Amino acid sequence: xxxxxxxxxxxxxxxxxxxxxxxxxxxxxxxxxxxxxxxxxxxxxxxxxxxxxxxxxxxxxxxxxxxxxxxxxxxxxxxxxxxxxxxxxxxxxxxxxxxxxxxxxxxxxxxxxxxxxxxxxxxxxxxxxxxxxxxxxxxxxxxxxxxxxxxxxxxxxxxxxxxxxxxxxxxxxxxxxxxxxxxxxxxxxxxxxxxxxxxxxxxxxxxxxxxxxxxxxxxxxxxxxxxxxxxxxxxxxxxxxxxxxxxxxxxxxxxxxxxxxxxxxxxxxxxxxxxxxxxxxxxxxxxxxxxxxxxxxxxxxxxxxxxxxxxxxxxxxxxxxxxxxxxxxxxxxxxxxxxxxxxxxxxxxxxxxxxxxxxxxxxxxxxxxxxxxxxxxxxxxxxxxxxxxxxxxxxxxxxxxxxxxxxxxxxxxxxxxxxxxxxxxxxxxxxxxxxxxxxxxxxxxxxxxxxxxxxxxxxxxxxxxxxxxxxxxxxx
Amino acid sequence: xxxxxxxxxxxxxxxxxxxxxxxxxxxxxxxxxxxxxxxxxxxxxxxxxxxxxxxxxxxxxxxxxxxxxxxxxxxxxxxxxxxxxxxxxxxxxxxxxxxxxxxxxxxxxxxxxxxxxxxxxxxxxxxxxxxxxxxxxxxxxxxxxxxxxxxxxxxxxxxxxxxxxxxxxxxxxxxxxxxxxxxxxxxxxxxxxxxxxxxxxxxxxxxxxxxxxxxxxxxxxxxxxxxxxxxxxxxxxxxxxxxxxxxxxxxxxxxxxxxxxxxxxxxxxxxxxxxxxxxxxxxxxxxxxxxxxxxxxxxxxxxxxxxxxxxxxxxxxxxxxxxxxxxxxxxxxxxxxxxxxxxxxxxxxxxxxxxxxxxxxxxxxxxxxxxxxxxxxxxxxxxxxxxxxxxxxxxxxxxxxxxxxxxxxxxxxxxxxxxxxxxxxxxxxxxxxxxxxxxxxxxxxxxxxxxxxxxxxxxxxxxxxxxxxxxxxxxxxxxxxxxxxxxxxx
Numbered sequence: 001x002x003x004x005x006x007x008x009x010x011x012x013x014x015x016x017x018x019x020x021x022x023x024x025x026x027x028x029x030x031x032x033x034x035x036x037x038x039x040x041x042x043x044x045x046x047x048x049x050x051x052x053x054x055x056x057x058x059x060x061x062x063x064x065x066x067x068x069x070x071x072x073x074x075x076x077x078x079x080x081x082x083x084x085x086x087x088x089x090x091x092x093x094x095x096x097x098x099x100x101x102x103x104x105x106x107x108x109x110x111x112x113x114x115x116x117x118x119x120x121x122x123x124x125x126x127x128x129x130x131x132x133x134x135x136x137x138x139x140x141x142x143x144x145x146x147x148x149x150x151x152x153x154x155x156x157x158x159x160x161x162x163x164x165x166x167x168x169x170x171x172x173x174x175x176x177x178x179x180x181x182x183x184x185x186x187x188x189x190x191x192x193x194x195x196x197x198x199x200x201x202x203x204x205x206x207x208x209x210x211x212x213x214x215x216x217x218x219x220x221x222x223x224x225x226x227x228x229x230x231x232x233x234x235x236x237x238x239x240x241x242x243x244x245x246x247x248x249x250x251x252x253x254x255x256x257x258x259x260x261x262x263x264x265x266x267x268x269x270x271x272x273x274x275x276x277x278x279x280x281x282x283x284x285x286x287x288x289x290x291x292x293x294x295x296x297x298x299x300x301x302x303x304x305x306x307x308x309x310x311x312x313x314x315x316x317x318x319x320x321x322x323x324x325x326x327x328x329x330x331x332x333x334x335x336x337x338x339x340x341x342x343x344x345x346x347x348x349x350x351x352x353x354x355x356x357x358x359x360x361x362x363x364x365x366x367x368x369x370x371x372x373x374x375x376x377x378x379x380x381x382x383x384x385x386x387x388x389x390x391x392x393x394x395x396x397x398x399x400x401x402x403x404x405x406x407x408x409x410x411x412x413x414x415x416x417x418x419x420x421x422x423x424x425x426x427x428x429x430x431x432x433x434x435x436x437x438x439x440x441x442x443x444x445x446x447x448x449x450x451x452x453x454x455x456x457x458x459x460x461x462x463x464x465x466x467x468x469x470x471x472x473x474x475x476x
Numbered sequence: 477x478x479x480x481x482x483x484x485x486x487x488x489x490x491x492x493x494x495x496x497x498x499x500x501x502x503x504x505x506x507x508x509x510x511x512x513x514x515x516x517x518x519x520x521x522x523x524x525x526x527x528x529x530x531x532x533x534x535x536x537x538x539x540x541x542x543x544x545x546x547x548x549x550x551x552x553x554x555x556x557x558x559x560x561x562x563x564x565x566x567x568x569x570x571x572x573x574x575x576x577x578x579x580x581x582x583x584x585x586x587x588x589x590x591x592x593x594x595x596x597x598x599x600x601x602x603x604x605x606x607x608x609x610x611x612x613x614x615x616x617x618x619x620x621x622x623x624x625x626x627x628x629x630x631x632x633x634x635x636x637x638x639x640x641x642x643x644x645x646x647x648x649x650x651x652x653x654x655x656x657x658x659x660x661x662x663x664x665x666x667x668x669x670x671x672x673x674x675x676x677x678x679x680x681x682x683x684x685x686x687x688x689x690x691x692x693x694x695x696x697x698x699x700x701x702x703x704x705x706x707x708x709x710x711x712x713x714x715x716x717x718x719x720x721x722x723x724x725x726x727x728x729x730x731x732x733x734x735x736x737x738x739x740x741x742x743x744x745x746x747x748x749x750x751x752x753x754x755x756x757x758x759x760x761x762x763x764x765x766x767x768x769x770x771x772x773x774x775x776x777x778x779x780x781x782x783x784x785x786x787x788x789x790x791x792x793x794x795x796x797x798x799x800x801x802x803x804x805x806x807x808x809x810x811x812x813x814x815x816x817x818x819x820x821x822x823x824x825x826x827x828x829x830x831x832x833x834x835x836x837x838x839x840x841x842x843x844x845x846x847x848x849x850x851x852x853x854x855x856x857x858x859x860x861x862x863x864x865x866x867x868x869x870x871x872x873x874x875x876x877x878x879x880x881x882x883x884x885x886x887x888x889x890x891x892x893x894x895x896x897x898x899x900x901x902x903x904x905x906x907x908x909x910x911x912x913x914x915x916x917x918x919x920x921x922x923x924x925x926x927x928x929x930x931x932x933x934x935x936x937x938x939x940x941x942x943x944x945x946x947x948x949x950x951x952x953x954x955x956x957x958x959x960x961x962x963x964x965x966x
Binding site for chain 2: 057060061064081082083084085087088089090091092093095101104105108148149244245246247250384385386387415417444445451452453454455456457
């Protein structure tokens with residue numbers, strides 16, 4: 001029997017973990033795992049009850065899997081969404097500009113009712129995103145589309161707001177400190193070497209970076225002040241895929257799109273010079289201040305190199321934070337990649353994390369190189385072939401899956417393509433009480449088939465060809 | 477536990493020392509093989525005239541050798557082949573019953589003189605292999621042309637173990653020197669055959685010109701030493717982007733690449749399929765064969781099936797009916813040639829399961845467990861993950877006109893199965909321009925002859941060196957050094 005106190009606490013954990021943990025990172029990572037697990041189960045039940053019939057695809061999946069109620073933490077596994085779900089629309093709809101139909105598809109993935117959305121006038125992804133922004137409360141974010149398909153993830157402003165507020169607690173407190181994060185912004189300078197506007201998932205969160213970190217748009221320092229066109233991202237990958245297949249004619253471009261593609265290519269070509277200017281002018285202008293620098297390690301590394309070549313060292317206040325990580329994007333990660341960045345920024349904290357846009361929580365890497373699970377995210381490790389849950393004890397390797405309790409407008413359950421090793425014993429010498437992942441995390445599609453050769457073209461072969469083509473023209 | 481040993485075979489010598497471990501979890505199998513780095517100098521054949529001994533043999537001698545070799549490669553009697561079979565069961569995507577049929581076919585393949593003669597005759601001409609073939613040109617030259625063997629490396633694919641036997645047979649018929657590099661999904665078959673050759677006839681020139689060595693594809697330290705014109709003249713590389721890509725960096729004058737790229741196949745079906753119930757059942761049987769035989773592990777297997785059913789409601793209903801029949805027929809295929817998958821691709825399963833959540837665009841027939849599935853599209857476009865279709869899972873796509881199918885034929889397309897025959901006339905001159913390389917009667921995609929072009933080229937022809945001898949004298953060819961010979965143009 002669950003007491004009403006537990007239920008209230010479980011709901012609070014799901015609705016606002018920042019409040020639940022009283023704005024303190026030490027509390028987030030000190031709660032006994034056994035206690036937290038009980039709250040997880042109760043919160044999970046609440047979420048399932050709320051969303052089961054409110055998200056059409058979840059309803060269908062629950063019916064197919066015959067899951068009506070949850071009594072254990074593993075009961076939810078058959079109704080977790082696979083990572084392909086958010087790109088399960090036919091590409092032909094995007095290619096032929098059927099945004100009314102795409103809206104219908106998206107409607108099945110969110111609690112929001114999109115049946116009144118008029119997308120009939122939309123003729124590209126950008127205009128579709130605008131229409132959704134205008135006519136709904138959603139902030140739909142999309143993936144980079146670099147594999148030729150783009151996923152679309154519905155998000156609500158409120159949940160993104162909490163996500164970034166939680167990040168503020170995680171990033172700017174040391175473990176062990178009794179600091180409490182206030183609602184006021186940190187008023188630090190944010191180094192964001194990317195576009196200011198656009199609909200990709202990470203740009204979507206940017207307004208809350210301003211709200212919680214920068215405090216003012218003036219302290220947000222982007223590389224490109226303009227909007228990143230979603231269509232350009234999508235089409236770039238489509239064109240490269242078609243070119244690899246010798247089938248370039250299959251991608252039809254309007255004059256407007258051709259123009260935008262050309263602009264983008266120009267921008268890409270100018271990236272090295274632009275980055276130099278950004279470092280020399282923009283980044284110099286707030287030397288000595290506290291900063292939060294982010295972006296993939298590659299661009300941070302490039303910026304650091306440029307800065308160091310110009311004698312720019314320890315540029316900012318030592319309590320600055322660098323939040324970086326991300327894929328290798330075809331570049332070999334040098335062993336000491338953190339060093340030039342640390343030297344350039346002058347920050348004590350280069351924070352790596354494991355996270356994904358489908359989950360609004362960052363699993364931060366501790367000083368013992370372990371990723372600690374954010375307490376509002378329920379981790380699962382599944383058998384990679386059957387997706388059945390593996391035991392929640394000891395050290396287990398398998399496919400990572402998560403349930404994000406803070407997800408409001410979409411279903412929080414999500415199966416990744418990542419192989420992880422989890423340590424359920426939660427005994428990291430750093431003192432945090434959460435289970436943790438080992439540093440080595442890899443995508444299943446990268447480990448499979450090493451030196452296996454077949455005459456049949458596989459999805460991997462297509463992707464390899466694509467990433468090979470992508471490796472040209474990546475700037476420096 | 478004893479791990480399997482893949483011996484290295486170097487021109488009549490079996491090496492089982494200096495063993496190091498290969499494979500692993502990702503490959504599904506661990507085996508030990510001699511450290512390739514210790515033997516790299518021996519593996520390469522630096523003296524080109526060492527090939528001369530092969531020219532003591534007649535084509536008939538070669539066929540005799542292959543036939544006898546085949547007789548010694550009976551799975552039940554040959555423990556090395558049995559070991560290779562077990563390794564393939566652990567690493568290959570085909571299931572054990574299908575692999576067993578592959579291994580059981582090796583003796584017949586090597587002993588099929590008619591087929592071997594046909595393949596050499598069709599793509600090269602046995603006379604060109606046996607000696608100089610005389611001819612003449614309009615310039616007045618008398619010519620003699622001969623197809624010589626070459627020093628080669630074969631980076632073979634592992635999805636069908638018969639490829640090892642085929643490579644051995646081709647190398648013998650071409651009087652070439654081959655170094656076979658097996659893949660990790662069939663690590664032992666080529667070595668088992670090579671070992672048998674040594675045991676059968678250690679000093680025979682054909683045995684002395686076959687080597688089998690495993691190294692991990694892309695091992696730069698090893699490959700940069702082996703892939704040099706002093707060791708190798710031609711590299712024949714099958715499959716995977718990565719396997720071909722590593723090789724390309726070594727290509728230079730004197731070292732040629734014959735690339736048999738990874739391909740996928742499709743079918744195009746006319747409206748005649750719906751003429752009667754009987755016809756529909758017949759077409760379904762044929763589609764089932766093209767999709768399901770060998771568990772869809774070959775490049776020849778159909779993955780996307782375009783059907784001129786129309787895209788209106790009636791068309792889609794018809795297509796779904798065809799889909800259900802195809803699904804049933806796949807389940808009924810001969811279990812020696814098609815079975816339920818042992819490990820259905822989890823990535824594909826995730827895609828198929830996701831499509832089941834949204835019936836606006838697709839309907840999914842089957843896909844309950846590992847038995848395969850038919851995905852019926854409602855739009856005239858294949859699923860976005862069509863490259864991942866395997867394990868007896870196909871996508872039926874409705875179209876209103878042929879152009880909609882042709883648009884999806886590209887450089888990755890190999891075979892296109894067509895129904896009815898008359899439709900071929902409309903397509904056979906246009907599909908090759910888009911990339912298709914083999915156009916077949918529906919139902920016969922997996923039944924092919926080796927005496928035919930493959931992947932848009934004639935591999936055997938390419939594997940030879942075509943040598944020309946020209947004779948001329950002033951009475952037949954007026955020389956350029958004389959006034960009569962040079963008229964101002966050449």
